[in-house]
Amino acid sequence: MRADGTGTSPAVPAGAPGGALMGGARTVLGLGREDRREHLRGLPSGLAIRLYSAMTHLRAFDERAVILQRQGVIGTYPTYFGEEAVQAASVLALEDRDWLFPTYRQTAVVTLRDCPSVVPLLLWRGHPGGWHDVMRYRVAPICIPVATNYPHAVGAAWGARLRHEGWVALAYGGDGSTSAGDFHEACNLAAVVQAPVIFLVTNNQWAISTPIVKQTRVPRLAEKAAAYGMPGVRVDSFDVFACYEVIQEAAERARRGGGPTLVEAVGYRLGPHGTADEPSVYRDPRADLLWAPMEPLGRTEAAVVEAGVAAPEQLLELRSRAFQELRDVGDRLGELPLPSVEELADSVHRDTPWPLRPERLYEPSWARLEQTPPWS
Amino acid sequence: MPEFKLPDLGEGITEGEVVEWRVQVGSAVDRDQVLLVIATDKATVEIPSPFQGRVDAILAAEGAVVHVGDPLLRVESGAAGEQPATAVAEAPAAPWAAPVAPRPSGTQSQPSMAAGAVPALPAVRRAARERGVGLESLLGSGPGGRVRMQDLQAAGRRVPLRGAHRVMAQRMAEAHRRVPQVTVVLECDMGPVEALVRSQPADPAGESGYSILGLAALAAVAGLRAEPLLNASFDEGLMELEYHDQIHLGIAVQAGDGLKVATLRDADSLAPGDLQRQLGRLIAAARAGTLGPSELAGSTFTISSAGRLGGLFATPIVNWPNLAVLGLHAIEERPVVRAGQVAVGRVANVSLSFDHRVIDGLTASAFLYQLADRLGHPEGLVR
Numbered sequence A: 001m002r003a004d005g006t007g008t009s010p011a012v013p014a015g016a017p018g019g020a021l022m023g024g025a026r027t028v029l030g031l032g033r034e035d036r037r038e039h040l041r042g043l044p045s046g047l048a049i050r051l052y053s054a055m056t057h058l059r060a061f062d063e064r065a066v067i068l069q070r071q072g073v074i075g076t077y078p079t080y081f082g083e084e085a086v087q088a089a090s091v092l093a094l095e096d097r098d099w100l101f102p103t104y105r106q107t108a109v110v111t112l113r114d115c116p117s118v119v120p121l122l123l124w125r126g127h128p129g130g131w132h133d134v135m136r137y138r139v140a141p142i143c144i145p146v147a148t149n150y151p152h153a154v155g156a157a158w159g160a161r162l163r164h165e166g167w168v169a170l171a172y173g174g175d176g177s178t179s180a181g182d183f184h185e186a187c188n189l190a191a192v193v194q195a196p197v198i199f200l201v202t203n204n205q206w207a208i209s210t211p212i213v214k215q216t217r218v219p220r221l222a223e224k225a226a227a228y229g230m231p232g233v234r235v236d237s238f239d240v241f242a243c244y245e246v247i248q249e250a251a252e253r254a255r256r257g258g259g260p261t262l263v264e265a266v267g268y269r270l271g272p273h274g275t276a277d278e279p280s281v282y283r284d285p286r287a288d289l290l291w292a293p294m295e296p297l298g299r300t301e302a303a304v305v306e307a308g309v310a311a312p313e314q315l316l317e318l319r320s321r322a323f324q325e326l327r328d329v330g331d332r333l334g335e336l337p338l339p340s341v342e343e344l345a346d347s348v349h350r351d352t353p354w355p356l357r358p359e360r361l362y363e364p365s366w367a368r369l370e371q372t373p374p375w376s
Numbered sequence B: 001m002p003e004f005k006l007p008d009l010g011e012g013i014t015e016g017e018v019v020e021w022r023v024q025v026g027s028a029v030d031r032d033q034v035l036l037v038i039a040t041d042k043a044t045v046e047i048p049s050p051f052q053g054r055v056d057a058i059l060a061a062e063g064a065v066v067h068v069g070d071p072l073l074r075v076e077s078g079a080a081g082e083q084p085a086t087a088v089a090e091a092p093a094a095p096w097a098a099p100v101a102p103r104p105s106g107t108q109s110q111p112s113m114a115a116g117a118v119p120a121l122p123a124v125r126r127a128a129r130e131r132g133v134g135l136e137s138l139l140g141s142g143p144g145g146r147v148r149m150q151d152l153q154a155a156g157r158r159v160p161l162r163g164a165h166r167v168m169a170q171r172m173a174e175a176h177r178r179v180p181q182v183t184v185v186l187e188c189d190m191g192p193v194e195a196l197v198r199s200q201p202a203d204p205a206g207e208s209g210y211s212i213l214g215l216a217a218l219a220a221v222a223g224l225r226a227e228p229l230l231n232a233s234f235d236e237g238l239m240e241l242e243y244h245d246q247i248h249l250g251i252a253v254q255a256g257d258g259l260k261v262a263t264l265r266d267a268d269s270l271a272p273g274d275l276q277r278q279l280g281r282l283i284a285a286a287r288a289g290t291l292g293p294s295e296l297a298g299s300t301f302t303i304s305s306a307g308r309l310g311g312l313f314a315t316p317i318v319n320w321p322n323l324a325v326l327g328l329h330a331i332e333e334r335p336v337v338r339a340g341q342v343a344v345g346r347v348a349n350v351s352l353s354f355d356h357r358v359i360d361g362l363t364a365s366a367f368l369y370q371l372a373d374r375l376g377h378p379e380g381l382v383r
């Protein structure tokens, strides 16, 4: 009953950017009304609500982070407004023992593994308290250099396979990241060694101000998988149920020894690149208007209510709780001290080299480097 | 009394310009309510309030350039009658979220419960009070008939029109009532104009060069010189035409507080570069709300440019007592036929709406064809 291969969501006007761009993307929300209800009712008990709840939490985190940035409590912040569906699905479709390798745009996924929200917010405050416990949550530190997290995930997953540990790794990335050498090397190696890894590439059509058409001649990124010898799947990134399904299938395949999968979650960056970005300078505001109805929280809400899986009051309650919780976290955050300069080089080297010793950090860098070290 | 200072907005930004205040002295502010809009080198952003209370003083005027750490406003917190802001269900969306998040139909319009105890959050109660709307008159869409902010917004409330909105309402009605207008439309190849705009070297003084609107204004001025009738006005009582010696261009600007027509005076006596500079200044002033009275009146001909969201075509209304208005519509890639070949062109519709009591179709069309021709050779406009 599913429209994979051809389905586009009815929410996308024909001829609009979404109509063409979402071609071939797996969809649940875009199914006919009856099929959609049947699908949602057939989900394991409580799953729809757990997905919605995770999305709400991610939205509350993101909105609070933007407010805190505007108030000067945290520094520059890459909002993920609109990516709540694919991010929530990515965590819930996996098992807790599976590893996540996030980028700057998935700072909050660790909170879906019960890490307190204050931790990633502290990261954007430049505070050492922002480093979550990597081994406990099985979430790697975020990578800001684009595509560098892919090889990390492949190495980890290959290790898991060699040791028969049974877990899989998932690495996040964007359309822009597929132009980086690291992406190619990671995909190639992953396929060769059949590493249990999922490359979850969110194709939001933009890499800051570079549109996908200036990024690649193969705008359906999933097609790139063929060149590496692995399956490639497209899915509507705004559709939490479709994302869940596709990622779970990829994880099962990887666990069975079937190797890596490239998942292209296709959509549009509904917000700016980050808090210091002004998209109206480089992109057509009409496209924003066309994509706006794809906003995932409202779509999920509508579908869940339509299927009778949850009552509107229950959803409102979940929303209210999430926003209140993040508001409280924000209040506490503003009261925490900023880190001291002495802490800048902590936890970077085992033995902090002489030019980076705390007592020297106040000197200008040229002075630190030009002076003869005491041991020479 | 807490003072709010311009926060460090990140990425090396040290200063910003106050574009617009969204609160006034004496108004109540909620936490997270947008206080003002700041334009930095990187982006124009809304700044939400970290406090809740009443605005005691505004310490930076619109248009002022403020540095990180400069005080922006003072808030008297916990003023009498203020409830803690707990409108969590109405948590503010990220600014770019505004048009999004359609509410599912299932959460809408449950009948509200018995009068006397209409449930609503404090922020909603206050907003209703401020707008003079009784909560009992509303249908709450929240659980148990709770009135939400959006119900209030959807309610038929009465808001007096002020300032630019009021002027717009009066002018538009006047024009529509008095002027039998006709609109002619042409497709205009904007490729050459865009090429000229693109080819301008970056100006060391930081001034931006010719804009599309600026070039269109120059083309219009040239056209009005050739056809002074379009720059005239009509005295209905005396049945007389009044020709104007000067060309005062009215530029329709969509500002946050409504549509304004900023007047570029003596456009025909300005050198092209000066006209462009004046135009830039006027538009900025219109957006910032700092136009002087003489800059808001006295135009003899109007240009309306809806920019990229202008749609295929719109019907600009003659800005009475002007006799004509030039409309510039969105530039699109469209197939065009050149010398028997189909090519991809950068095309915009241009239109002229005119007062058919005194201007005939031929005059209007001639003006428009000549304008399109001038825009096809824009180097001639900037000499």
Ligand SMILES: Cc1ncc(C[n+]2csc(CCOP(=O)(O)OP(=O)(O)O)c2C)c(N)n1
Residues within 6 Å of the ligand: A105, A144, A145, A146, A147, A173, A174, A175, A176, A177, A178, A204, A206, A207, A208, A269, A273
């Ligand atoms: C190696 C590297 N080059 C450049 C940058 C600067 N940069 C930060 S984000 C970004 C765009 C990435 O776009 P995409 O992969 O599509 O991800 P999105 O930001 O859209 O989620 C760039 C170029 C960087 N962080 N790392």
Ligand SMILES: [Mg+2]
Residues within 6 Å of the ligand: A174, A175, A176, A202, A203, A204, A205, A206, A207, A208
């Ligand atoms: Mg991208």
